[in-house]
Amino acid sequence: MFTKIDMTSDTPIYQQLMENIIRGIAKQELTPGTQLPSVRTLADELEVNMHTVAKAYTLLKDKGFLSVHRNKGAVVNPQSKFAADSVYLDDLRKQLLVYATEAACRGVKAGEWISVCNDAYEELSRSSDFM
Amino acid sequence: MFTKIDMTSDTPIYQQLMENIIRGIAKQELTPGTQLPSVRTLADELEVNMHTVAKAYTLLKDKGFLSVHRNKGAVVNPQSKFAADSVYLDDLRKQLLVYATEAACRGVKAGEWISVCNDAYEELSRSSDFM
DNA sequence: TATATGTTATATATGTTATATTACATGCCA
DNA sequence: TGGCATGTAATATAACATATATAACATATA
Incomplete structure (x- = not known):
């Protein structure tokens, strides 16, 4: 689902992950309402720590791209939530x-x-x- | 001579210093041949450590903007040294x-x-x- | 030779990034 | 209700980046 993480890159993993998700939204591969994998699932898939994924999700939530719900995981917001101001x-x-x-x-x-x-x-x- | 350093910024001091010098060259306030203050002098002026200035100078040297000489300090290169490729x-x-x-x-x-x-x-x- | 310079080295402190482990709170559903 | 998956929080550890402090060394120049 997500492009791989470059473990040798200078760019922190959580930032690469943020960029990948933003790219997915930009390309409309991730549309509003799309449910992302849970932090634990995605962490297993990418072979990184749960907190690294959680950090990326939290920052994307703060930027308006995602809504994060207990028990439901992260969901892509409608574009109105993160439209350029x-x-x-x-x-x-x-x-x-x-x-x-x-x-x-x-x-x-x-x-x-x-x-x-x-x-x-x-x-x-x-x-x-x-x- | 140089704009002040923002000690509260997220951007590292050595990076701010690099940006300031590059801006100076772009604005032609620092022209080829211009001699920059010694690492110790500039460090005193900005109230930062000598090594922080030395790091900025070294990275600017690697990028082609400066030539650094023992005993002569850092000098702005002619633009041919750092022209876009x-x-x-x-x-x-x-x-x-x-x-x-x-x-x-x-x-x-x-x-x-x-x-x-x-x-x-x-x-x-x-x-x-x-x- | 004396001095100013960049360079190198070591040590210390702080913050960031990442992992590991554990525990808690919440909403869902069988 | 009870169990489960989820996000969240807390703590500990390690590695690395950033910044400072101090000292020593190499070199070109006056």
């Missing part, structure tokens, strides 16, 4: 500024920057039915 | 994909994504003589 967009812009700065510093002009950003966005839809 | 651009696109995925997931359409990316790039030039 101005706070998110401001934060996103601030993150991107760090990358834009280094890119400009390395001689990447505005057009090429936009081209790379465009490629990144379009890479989502490749090999999936998203959008 | 395909390896860098591939890595950048991979990083941006993570942000693009979450944005799309939150309902940000291609046009709005590009708009935010554009804003981030343009924010560089504001309040500076860059470009």
Whole structure:
């Protein structure tokens, strides 16, 4: 169900897991109402600790992507729960500024920057039915 | 000379320092040949440890931004030393994909994504003589 | 030679990440 | 009701990252 975890990566396991689930939602492989495996089940499947999965679920709940219920597990929220707002967009812009700065510093002009950003966005839809 | 370090930030000091120096180069406040303060001097100025500054300098050296000489300190490289290559651009696109995925997931359409990316790039030039 | 510099090494402290184990609270269902 | 699966919480341990402190070493330059 989920892409594998790269145990050799610098990126923490719980973050990789978050990214995988967000990608699943973006690709509409995980639709609102979809029930995710329990923390114990997914932990067994991925061969990681229960708390590592629980941490990812909790953070995704805080971000609005999931609702977590005792005895029912984690469920994907309707998009209205995590639709982009101005706070998110401001934060996103601030993150991107760090990358834009280094890119400009390395001689990447505005057009090429936009081209790379465009490629990144379009890479989502490749090999999936998203959008 | 350098913007202050936010000691309460989640971002490690050495990373903030790297971002500050890269921003300085991007804004052409730090031009090729510019000599940076010695690790001990800058550490005193910022009230951080010598090794924290040394780590930032070493990583910036590895990225091609600085040359570090015994007895002469750190010097800003000519842009040819850190001009964007395909390896860098591939890595950048991979990083941006993570942000693009979450944005799309939150309902940000291609046009709005590009708009935010554009804003981030343009924010560089504001309040500076860059470009 | 004396000095300033980057570099290396060691030790300590704190926070993060991850695992392991145990226990508790809750809702479901046979 | 009683059992079960679930999320949650607490504690302990280990490894690693971050940051500081101190000291010593190597080297280029005045």
